[in-house]
Amino acid sequence: MSELCAVVGVGQTQHSAKRDDVSIPGLVREAALRALDDAGMTFADIDAVVLGKAPDMFEGVMMPELYLADALGASGKPMLRVHTAGSVGGSTALVAASLIQAGVHGRVLCVAFEKQSESNATWAVTPSMPFQPPVVAGAGGYFTPHIRAYMKRSGAPPDVGIKVALKDRLNAIRNPYAHLHMPDITYEMIEESAMLWEPIRFHETCPSSDGACAMVLTSESIADATSKPPAWVWSTAMRSEPTMFSGRDQVNPQAGRDCAADVYEQAGITNPREEIDVAEVYVPFSWFEPMWMENLGFAPLGEGWKMTVEGATAFDGDLPINPSGGVLSSNPIGASGMLRFAEAALQVRGQAGEHQVPGAKKALGHAYGGGSQFFAMWIVGSDKPEGR
């Protein structure tokens, strides 16, 4: 039987297009100090540090963990770097959790970041490769064909993406850390924004953000002694699959379905739509909300879009998705996955402030990355897992 793990501290930076007031070490430290403060701890209390970020090319800084060790108080302690593309914030949290669950450490600080303004991530993800056709189309060029395939398969109305974008941007107004605060956002404004990668419009895409997120994870006895309510980790799961193989379903990837089934089973969840109160799901392009609703088993195949249209995923819906504003409102890529996990923890701790979903007791944090090939998920609860 593994040790129980809990989130006892959460911190994040102000996310924005350009945080030129801080260096990369300054950025990660801002999040780390806030998480430690929330946990009532200092760097001296931490046993190990786990750091995650997306590809090094995003800043052009190779192996940033080498020079961030001192900024994160890791001198003389174990420090690990995690990388699983866009899902890395989630998998970083899960590596940290596994150190607690395995009984190796009692207090682990996990941190994830991206400082997109220091380079050009769009170009970094689409270099000219000698072994691929010379087609350069950016991240949207990779994902929009799958969105088109989803629209065809599901027969969803063409404006579902607009509705997702509007909902997440309105949610972001409640989140003081969000990059995009657009109080005047309207359906028409999104509809009339430039069509970047048809069928995806400008306002249906995530921004490029600088930002970081950090969490302090501890074992059961330490969490029991903290003053603020902890978020108990009920289950964790990761899955991956190859970038390409014949017949691969990139609209509804097998790895995502398997990861969700695993994380539900470990948590004893048989009806996720009923049993989960709120979810923070990695939605970088609007249409990924309905796609992931199906992949996560919240909606039957081909009906994920109905949850958006019927308002089920809205802040006051039966399963609020991304009350923080989500990736569509803040996208410091490497940190985006951890922000989903951390926001899930804040919800069940009752610490989400203006975007707190009333009475949330069980929440899902979800991240994916690469060509929809890495998945990381956890379920956290305000109570300890049943039977423990």
Add this chain to the structure above:
Amino acid sequence: MTERIVGIKTPIKLEYTYTPGLASSRYLNGVARGKLIGQRCPECSKVYVPARGCCPACGVTLGEEVEVAQSGTITTFCVVNLPFYQAIKPPYVCASILLDGADMALFHLIQEVPAEEVRMGMRVEAVWVEPGELGPTMESIRYFRPTGEPDADYDSYKEHL
């Protein structure tokens, strides 16, 4: 007096020597002759183009060399309205193309048709560089263009979205 420095530019250039290996060499030698060469998986029978070392689904070494057709079907696509690709003015279309005889779509440019007329199921064919310019490089195919044939039935490519 000191000024606050918020950024200094340090451009990075990466030169990369690519070793194609046996499988990619088959494909590259094929395009140098104006042919599209794939390989069939001995376990699942799927044909991968370009030829590659192993089947990503089965994890076994790919076997029999297969030449596939130079025409195929657009399974899905994206209209790019951003100026990413200096050589081509937006809007342009990037599409997943399932070549006849292949079981894995490849991603390429669609030209010689207005972007708004491109559709799922559209039949297209490869347009090569001039014979004298053919070489063992991915640039040997310039783009794909419509063949004018009737669209393929959705069921024929729905497993490749």
